[in-house]
Amino acid sequence: MKQIKAVTISIGDELLSGKTIDSNNAYISQQLNLISIAVTKKLIIGDEKQDIVDALNWGFQEADVITLTGGLGPTHDDITKDVLCEYFKVDLKTYPDILEKLRERFSRRGLKFSDSNISQAEYPENAVLMHNSAGSAQGMHFKHMGKNLFVMPGVPGEMQVITREHVIPILVNMSGSRVEMIDIHSIGMPESTLYEYTKPILDEYVGAKVAYLPKQGMVTIRVSFHSAFENENHERIEEIYSRFQALLPKHIFGRDDENLSSVVGDLLLEKKATVTTAESCTGGLIASLITDTSGSSDYFNTGFVTYANETKSSVLGVSATTLLDHGAVSEETVSEMLSGALEQSGSDYAVAVSGIAGPTGGSKEKPVGTVFIGVADTNRQYIRRFQFGKMRILNKEMSALGALNLLRLFIREQL
DSSP states (O other): OOOOEEEEEEEOHHHHHTSSOOOHHHHHHHHHHHTTOEEEEEEEEOSOHHHHHHHHHHHHHHOSEEEEEOOOSSSTTOOHHHHHHHHHTOOEEEOHHHHHHHHHHHHHTTOOOOGGGGGGGEEETTOEEEOOTTSSSOEEEEEETTEEEEEEOSSHHHHHHHIIIIIHHHHHHHHTOEEEEEEEEEESSOHHHHHHHHHHHHTTSTTOEEEEEEETTEEEEEEEEEESSTTTTHHHHHHHHHHHHHHOTTTEEEETTOOHHHHHHHHHHHHTOOEEEEESTTTTHHHHHHTTSTTGGGTEEEEEEOOSHHHHHHHHOOOHHHHHHHOSSSHHHHHHHHHHHHHHHOOSEEEEEEEOOSSSOOOSSSOTTEEEEEEEOSSOEEEEEEEOOSOHHHHHHHHHHHHHHHHHHHHTTOO
């Protein structure tokens, strides 16, 4: 069977300048790889007509599948559709139903619908449109020289939706291949260590394709099988997940579309319990993550952002003596933050964080990246010291995720 080859092309002067990172090519490559379509080359070009034409010629010569992202907006520098019309020698076609939906969307938001927005309802007449459920610029599918060209918006969220909902299903139907896949999420274990633990299990499953995808203290293990029939490998996938959970119960926290916020929310709902947060160095990020999940009002009461020592005392009742003797970044301070948060909110659980996010403010005893994270209920507390790095934003994110994970383990009585 012939190996299907693909190339990915991203358009945008901002990508060439480095002001914007090109995440689109990486995402598309990952998705195509899962259905055994190899991305052999990638290309980034500017918002220039000849560059786009040259890229299209190159793409059709190099591969069976070409993806093109960017340049589909309503402004003067969004020229992709005009170039495509000239390239294929066709005219733009206006879609009245799309135009009407655009007008309705602007009206609902109280925005003025300008003439430039009409272009969002105009597409080359030889394009098969792919509905964009996340935005206004539709995706386009072209067949040319026996090849397939997929054109999508450059906005990552919109590109991802169109890729998942249209591009991948089209290619799967064309190739006849089926992919069964699971994403297994872990936290608190380096990729190399996780690999050592899980490889012996995965080696038992012939045909399993495995990828380790690290991000901010978490690693997702993606396991996929190519199947001749639907659900052919369902039992094997479920068995792998069960074995991973049994092997690493403190580190495997969810699968597929689950995240720490939703997992913690489900645990709280199951116990019919509520939680509050008391944050210093994270500045409300833990509360933000919790409330990212729809329905979180059923279990999230309130959050306290007590950044200054004065508010730690006045809002949460942290004693001046504790702050003087042990400092704001200490186990003792976090302990009193937990007690104060529970008392002030009446919640069943509390999470508290205090640390040195950096890049300044550290000392020999407590260098930048030192963070104390605590969780508690009305009967007990658990507080742990973490040592993260020197990057402020990353330290905040790691602290917030670490706090959610400690809460997960605390609720499950695994601490």
